[in-house]
Amino acid sequence: MRNWFAKNKEDKLAQKCSRCKQAKKLIFYANNFGVVRGLCKPCRKEIGDKEELFPI
Numbered sequence: 001m002r003n004w005f006a007k008n009k010e011d012k013l014a015q016k017c018s019r020c021k022q023a024k025k026l027i028f029y030a031n032n033f034g035v036v037r038g039l040c041k042p043c044r045k046e047i048g049d050k051e052e053l054f055p056i
């Protein structure tokens with residue numbers, strides 16, 4: 001029972017990058033349209049070259 005709760009909690013906390021869909025440490029950004037996305041560092045770098053990203 002304890003394990004089930006621990007696992008469930010972990011799943012909830014692990015968020016996936018909106019671009020590469022990998023569970024990584026994410027930073028959240030809003031773009032010009034106000035769309036908020038969680039991006040990992042490499043994706044932030046790639047998207048940041050094409051779009052303006054505002055850390056939130």
Ligand SMILES: [Zn+2]
Nearest residue numbers: 017020040043
């Ligand atoms: Zn990513």
